[in-house]
Amino acid sequence: MLGTQIALASTRDERITWWFAKAFPLIEKYxxxxxxxxxxxxxxxYDKDNKSDxxxxxxxxxxxxxxxxxxxxxxxxxxxxxxxAVLSHQELLHGVDHDHVIDTKLFYSQSLVGVRxxxxxxxLLDECFESTQRLYGDNHHMSITMRVSKCTARMKITRA
Structure with missing residues (x-):
């Protein structure tokens, strides 16, 4: 079913969106x-269409x-x-205080902490926190997520 949707998608972004729909259930199952x-x-x-765009x-x-x-x-x-590469392009496309940039920095920071x-x-985690504070203030779920992530990372750093 999703393979058909991917094949029928009229734009690259629509096709990628269907690929995400196919991949996310697999992520949930690890x-x-x-x-x-x-x-x-x-x-x-995506690359077949036009690498420059x-x-x-x-x-x-x-x-x-x-x-x-x-x-x-x-x-x-x-x-x-x-x-x-993602961060450099996302920051050009969206600026530093954008959800996609924050997500990528969070993924990257957690990955780096994981390899010490x-x-x-x-x-990077501090930058995520600062961005969510500027965007949302203290009580938004993204700000709370960043505080929890910072605490978790700091505990890992302290144990290292």
Whole structure:
């Protein structure tokens, strides 16, 4: 069914949206190897259209692919360059205080803390927190999520 929707999609972003619909149930089941295949396929079909015009959905997919690679415990060299490319493009597209940028920084910071790159991971997490504070103030769910993430990361850093 979703394969048909992907094939019938009239735009690249619509096609990517259907790929996400196909991948997210796999993420919920922790089937990260299958998710990696789906996101690689989504990006491959996207790239066939026009590599020079990579919109926000393309970069959103790359961000999730990088996160999946961390969940598969792949080497830092397989996911860090993806996160860095995504952040540079997302910040140009949206500015630093945008939900997609915040999500990517959060994914990247958690991944870095997970491999004991605590200084950069902590810095990115601080940037996420500052962005959510500017956007939403103290009582929004994103601000609360960032506070919890900062506390969790700080505990990991303290134990290191």
């Amino acid at each position: 089937k990260y190897a299958d998710v990696e295949i789906e996101f690689d396929a989504a990006l491959a079909t 990579q919109g926000f959905m393309y970069w959103r997919t790359v961000s999730w692919l990088a996160l999946v690679k961390t969940r598969l415990r792949q080497s830092r060299t397989s996911w860090a360059p993806l996160f860095e 790159e605590l200084e950069l991971g902590g810095t």
